[in-house]
Each structure stands twice: as C-alpha cells, then as structure tokens.
Amino acid sequence: xxxxxxxxxxxxxxxxxxxxxxxxxxxxxxxxxxxxxxxxxxxxxxxxxxxxxxxxxxxxxxxxxxxxxxxxxxxxxxxxxxxxxxxxxxxxxxxxxxxxxxxxxxxxxxxxxxxxxxxxxxxxxxxxxxxxxxxxxxxxxxxxxxxxxxxxxxxxxxxxxxxxxxxxxxxxxxxxxxxxxxxxxxxxxxxxxxxxxxxxxxxxxxxx
Ligand code: B1M
Numbered sequence: 001x002x003x004x005x006x007x008x009x010x011x012x013x014x015x016x017x018x019x020x021x022x023x024x025x026x027x028x029x030x031x032x033x034x035x036x037x038x039x040x041x042x043x044x045x046x047x048x049x050x051x052x053x054x055x056x057x058x059x060x061x062x063x064x065x066x067x068x069x070x071x072x073x074x075x076x077x078x079x080x081x082x083x084x085x086x087x088x089x090x091x092x093x094x095x096x097x098x099x100x101x102x103x104x105x106x107x108x109x110x111x112x113x114x115x116x117x118x119x120x121x122x123x124x125x126x127x128x129x130x131x132x133x134x135x136x137x138x139x140x141x142x143x144x145x146x147x148x149x150x151x152x153x154x155x156x157x158x159x160x161x162x163x164x165x166x167x168x169x170x171x172x173x174x175x176x177x178x179x180x181x182x183x184x185x186x187x188x189x190x191x192x193x194x195x196x197x198x199x200x201x202x203x204x205x206x207x208x
Contacts, residue, residue, distance in 0.1 A: 001027040002037045005069070009041035010048075012061030014068060021072040031076040035104075038066045042100065063100055070100075074107060083115035085207045089131050089170075090142035091119030093153035098146035101176060101196070105142060108200035114140075114207070125153070125160035132166050139169075139207040142199065143189075145176040154179070155187045162188055171206040175199060 001024040007013075008020045024034050045062045048054045088109045092102045099121045110116045117135065119127055132141055141161065145154045158172055171190040174183075184192035191206060193199040 002029055002033060005034060005037045006041040006044070009038050009062055009065050009069065010044050012058060012065050014061060014065050017065045017069040018072050021069045025072075025076070031073045035070070035073060035077075038069055042066060066100055067103070070104065070107070077107060077111055082110070082113065084113040085204055086114060086140075087117060087135050087138035088114040088140050088142060088203055088207075089117045089119065089128070089135065089138050090144065091123035091128060092121040092144045092146070092176075093150050093157055094122055094124045095153050096145050096147055096150040097121050098144075098176075101146065102142075102144040104196035105144065105175065105199045108196040109142070109203050112200040112204055114203060123157075125157040128157050129160050129164045129166065132161065132170055133164070136169065139171065140173060140203050141170045142173045142175070142203070145174075145179060148178045151178055151183065158187045158189050173199065173202060173206065 004020050005024055008017050021034055025031070042062065045054065045059055049059050090102060090106050092099055106116045106118050117131060119131060128141060128143070132138055143154055143157050145151055154174060158174070161167070161170070161172055173191040173193065174189040175193050179192060181192045191202050193202045
C-alpha cells in the first residue's frame with residue numbers, strides 16, 4: 001500500500017492520491033510512514049528530472065499530488081494548543097517557487113503550538129523584515145530555499161533582518177535541501193534544521 005503511494009506521487013495521479021493515502025492508513029501505515037513515502041517519491045521525481053526522463057510540468061503535477069496527499073495527513077500529524085508558543089513567520093526566499101518543504105515545516109510548527117504566518121513563495125527580504133516588524137511578539141522566523149541559486153537570496157534575507165536590528169527580537173531559522181550548517185553559520189542564522197519535524201522541535205527551543 002505504501003508502494004502505491006510512491007507510485008501515485010511519482011506518476012502524478014492527482015485524482016488517486018487521497019484514496020491511496022486513506023487506504024495506506026486503513027491498512028495500518030502511520031501518517032509519518034505515508035509522509036516519508038511521499039518525500040521519497042519527490043526524490044525519485046527529482047532524479048528523473050535530472051536524467052531528462054521528465055520535465056517541469058510532470059514535476060509540477062507530482063508536487064501537486066503530494067500536496068493533496070499531505071492534506072489528508074494534516075489532521076493526523078498532531079496539534080498543540082494553537083499559538084501557545086507565539087508566532088512563527090515563514091517563507092521561501094525571493095526567486096524560489098518551491099513550497100512543499102516549507103509547507104511541511106509550517107504544518108509541523110503549527111502542530112507544535114505556534115501561530116504560523118506563512119508569507120508563501122518568492123518572498124523578498126523586505127517582506128520578511130516588514131512582517132517581523134509588524135509582529136513584535138513573533139519570536140522565530142523561518143527561511144526556506146531549495147535551489148543552489150537562491151541560497152544567495154537567503155543570505156540577503158538574513159542580512160536584511162540583522163541590519164534592521166531585529167536579531168534581539170527574533171531567532172532566524174534556515175533550511176532547505178542545499179542548505180548546510182556551515183552555510184547557516186556563515187550567513188549568521190541562529191539555527192539550521194534538516195527536516196520539518198526537527199524544525200518544529202528547534203522552533204520550540206528557540207521560542208522558550
Ligand atoms: Co524544482 N528543483 N525546479 N521544482 N524540484 C529541485 C529542487 C532539484 C533538486 C531537482 C533536480 O534537478 N534534481 C533542482 C535544484 C538543483 C539545484 O539547485 N541544486 C530543481 C530545479 C533545477 C528547478 C528549476 C530550475 C527547473 C527548471 O525550471 N528548469 C525550477 C526552478 C523554479 C524556481 O523556484 N524559480 C524548478 C521548479 C519546480 C516545480 C515548480 C516544478 C516544483 C515545485 C512545486 C512546489 O514546490 N509547489 C519542483 C519540484 C517538485 C522539485 C523536486 C522534484 C521536489 C522538491 C520537494 O518538494 N521535495 C526537487 C528534487 C528534490 O528535492 N529531490 C526539485 C519534497 C520536500 C518535502 O522536500 O523541499 O527538500 P524539501 O523540504 C525538506 C527539507 O529540505 C526541509 O524540510 C523538508 C522535509 O521535512 N526544509 C526545511 C525545507 N525548508 C525548510 C526550512 C526550515 C527547515 C527545514 O527552516 C525554516
């Protein structure tokens with residue numbers, strides 16, 4: 001059943017995914033196992049894209065399929081008291097349109113008891129700064145980037161937050177496939193995490 005999920009996402013069978021996820025859950029798979037399987041599927045999609053076996057439109061449909069599948073899992077991935085840990089602002093940096101990982105981080109952070117302000121994709125540095133200023137009670141800001149070419153936009157975003165004097169107010173967390181701890185240190189971020197679950201744990205640590 002789990003195998004069916006991977007295949008459904010890789011082949012972008014948008015209309016079938018909700019049923020496939022439900023069947024896997026009914027068959028005893030946990031929400032985390034289903035999520036892991038969908039993430040594995042996206043890696044396979046990325047590998048196929050790299051080998052020119054598929055192109056951007058197929059990659060996009062696979063992404064939409066995963067997002068729909070994640071929708072089924074959302075109520076199962078747990079929930080803390082909404083907002084008890086304060087606000088968490090998140091966005092994908094300027095020039096970058098990838099949002100599945102960012103959305104997963106937002107979902108897990110919300111489940112960990114934060115009120116999430118999601119700025120979406122292709123977010124200019126100024127928008128991060130403006131939103132943090134407009135929310136003086138926000139303690140953590142999350143910045144996501146998926147392309148090696150948009151790592152520079154992450155650097156610009158972190159610098160803009162620091163230059164705006166917001167370092168005393170918020171902790172800056174960064175993540176995304178090309179990001180490393182060394183890069184996070186180099187650009188002056190307070191924290192780096194590799195996945196959505198550890199991002200949620202780290203956010204709690206930073207906020208409390
Ligand atoms: Co794009 N893409 N893409 N893509 N895409 C990658 C990233 C790529 C690795 C594929 C490949 O070549 N193998 C490659 C990047 C190469 C590089 O830079 N080194 C690539 C490319 C090249 C491109 C385009 C340039 C292609 C083109 O047009 N020629 C283009 C760029 C568009 C742009 O952004 N300006 C492009 C476009 C797209 C689509 C729009 C079609 C689509 C995105 C749709 C969407 O997001 N709504 C897409 C997709 C789907 C992918 C792959 C296949 C899957 C990404 C994904 O959603 N993964 C991807 C290959 C891959 O990743 N294996 C690829 C699943 C997701 C759960 O993982 O986002 O890594 P991820 O999130 C993880 C962690 O990174 C972490 O937590 C999540 C897991 O728990 N994390 C954080 C993420 N953010 C975090 C923030 C945190 C903490 C952790 O704290 C704040």
